[in-house]
Amino acid sequence: MAKRLQARRLDGIDHNPWVEFVKLASEEADVVNLGQGFPDFSPPEFAVEAFQHAVSGDFMLNQYTKAFLTMAKRLQARRLDGIDHSPWVEFVKLASEEADVVNFGEGFPDFSPPEFAVEAFQHAVSGDFMLNQYTKAFGYPPLTKILASFFGKFLGQEIDPLKNVLVTVGAYGALFTAFQALVDEGDESPIQKGEPDSSSNWQLDPTELASKFTSRTKAFILNTPNNPLGKVFSREELELVASLCQQHDVVCITDEVYQWLVFDGFQHISIASLPGMWERTLTIGSAGKTFSVTGWKVGWVLGPDRLMKHLRTVHQNSIDQCATQCQAAVAQSFEREQLHFGQPSSYFVQFPQYIQRCRDHMIQSLQSVGLRPVIPQASYFLITDISDFKNKMPDLPGAADEPYDRRFVKWMIKNKGLMAIPVSTFVSVPHQKFFDHYIRFCFVKDESTLRAMDQKLQKWKAELMP
Numbered sequence: 001m002a003k004r005l006q007a008r009r010l011d012g013i014d015h016n017p018w019v020e021f022v023k024l025a026s027e028e029a030d031v032v033n034l035g036q037g038f039p040d041f042s043p044p045e046f047a048v049e050a051f052q053h054a055v056s057g058d059f060m061l062n063q064y065t066k067a068f069l070t071m072a073k074r075l076q077a078r079r080l081d082g083i084d085h086s087p088w089v090e091f092v093k094l095a096s097e098e099a100d101v102v103n104f105g106e107g108f109p110d111f112s113p114p115e116f117a118v119e120a121f122q123h124a125v126s127g128d129f130m131l132n133q134y135t136k137a138f139g140y141p142p143l144t145k146i147l148a149s150f151f152g153k154f155l156g157q158e159i160d161p162l163k164n165v166l167v168t169v170g171a172y173g174a175l176f177t178a179f180q181a182l183v184d185e186g187d188e189s190p191i192q193k194g195e196p197d198s199s200s201n202w203q204l205d206p207t208e209l210a211s212k213f214t215s216r217t218k219a220f221i222l223n224t225p226n227n228p229l230g231k232v233f234s235r236e237e238l239e240l241v242a243s244l245c246q247q248h249d250v251v252c253i254t255d256e257v258y259q260w261l262v263f264d265g266f267q268h269i270s271i272a273s274l275p276g277m278w279e280r281t282l283t284i285g286s287a288g289k290t291f292s293v294t295g296w297k298v299g300w301v302l303g304p305d306r307l308m309k310h311l312r313t314v315h316q317n318s319i320d321q322c323a324t325q326c327q328a329a330v331a332q333s334f335e336r337e338q339l340h341f342g343q344p345s346s347y348f349v350q351f352p353q354y355i356q357r358c359r360d361h362m363i364q365s366l367q368s369v370g371l372r373p374v375i376p377q378a379s380y381f382l383i384t385d386i387s388d389f390k391n392k393m394p395d396l397p398g399a400a401d402e403p404y405d406r407r408f409v410k411w412m413i414k415n416k417g418l419m420a421i422p423v424s425t426f427v428s429v430p431h432q433k434f435f436d437h438y439i440r441f442c443f444v445k446d447e448s449t450l451r452a453m454d455q456k457l458q459k460w461k462a463e464l465m466p
């Protein structure tokens with residue numbers, strides 16, 4: 001790549017003495033490690049028991065917990081300007097203020113993760129007490145090893161667990177690390193978006209896409225299968241992105257957290273597996289979405305060493321370590337999955353089948369009140385067209401300049417007891433007007449939750465009757 005790869009903020013911090021000395025020690029036989037700050041004995045019994053209780057008690061502790069944003073006065077650095085409002089926090093708070101609201105806004109399952117994952121976590125918590133301590137900075141070795149062998153086959157690469165894999169705090173941690181490592185102020189990173197030409201067919205416009213690549217373009221951010229559209233990008237579309245990245249010497253950062261959740265026989269393709277793309281692609285995944293354990297917050301990045309070394313610089317100067325026991329549980333879950341892969345017993349076969357039924361259930365229910373769901377090919381989510389409501393009741397409460405979908409979701413939470421996420425929140429302000437007639441629902445929910453939705457929608461339907 002002719003362009004400068006590493007972001008300027010990494011200058012002078014790309015050497016880490018911890019990594020250097022731990023590596024040196026690991027290369028010699030029989031070195032006693034008194035350098036790193038962690039106990040090599042078991043934590044107190046009560047702490048171990050508290051963790052075991054968390055792991056084998058309420059299964060919802062495997063999912064995301066609440067995020068609070070509290071800022072009494074303006075303290076923030078300039079880089080936070082414009083991003084200090086979180087629609088998730090806003091809508092979750094709104095929903096919590098009303099009695100009996102069913103939450104379809106946030107993307108997490110409200111049922112137990114698969115038995116083998118729960119057991120893997122219990123094993124990590126009650127087994128080797130050293131799993132309570134730091135592990136290798138760039139990833140727990142059994143995890144980096146299984147990620148390398150598992151994904152190596154799909155990407156058609158010999159993946160080195162030490163050079164081509166980084167374990168992060170969820171896929172969000174991976175995205176953050178990649179942006180910090182490679183993108184400077186003034187660099188451009190187009191984020192792909194779709195334009196609808198029919199309700200179930202969102203296509204990239206080749207001319208518009210090509211026009212987004214300039215000499216300043218450093219990285220292209222791809223998300224397939226896509227949230228919120230549920231679209232699986234086709235080989236032709238990926239080839240178009242790949243050729244633009246190659247033509248303009250651009251890195252592709254691809255978020256593929258929903259790669260196993262594909263329906264109706266569609267096929268996910270990793271752009272890194274296309275000719276010439278491994279060398280310029282960072283592929284991001286999430287154990288949360290892979291094994292229905294969003295609260296474990298284990299993610300990863302796979303890519304060539306020349307890109308990964310800059311991500312390691314960010315990681316070693318910020319997070320440095322991810323929770324060892326969570327990593328051990330993910331490693332064991334992948335080891336189990338590798339044994340079953342491609343067979344009917346595979347979680348990656350069974351889970352999408354189950355979730356496809358949830359999707360179909362939700363589609364039928366939403367249609368019953370005149371909502372028009374766009375059928376997703378993959379992911380946790382579907383978006384629903386609310387144009388008919390926009391025409392019938394354009395004057396919902398809210399500020400005049402507030403996008404309609406936001407006002408609609410607020411109204412729906414208050415009056416119908418259902419929470420979704422307005423799609424305009426995914427879009428930059430100038431483009432919000434094109435997306436203010438869509439809202440997003442998560443259908444990865446227990447049958448009882450979907451039935452609770454049915455009841456609310458039946459009531460809504462009865463109110464619509466003349």
Ligand SMILES: Cc1ncc(COP(=O)(O)O)c(C=O)c1O
Nearest residue numbers: 107170171172227257286288299
């Ligand atoms: C496309 C996409 N990427 C990343 C994430 C976050 O993944 P994680 O929880 O592993 O950070 C989400 C969560 O909803 C997502 O939809």
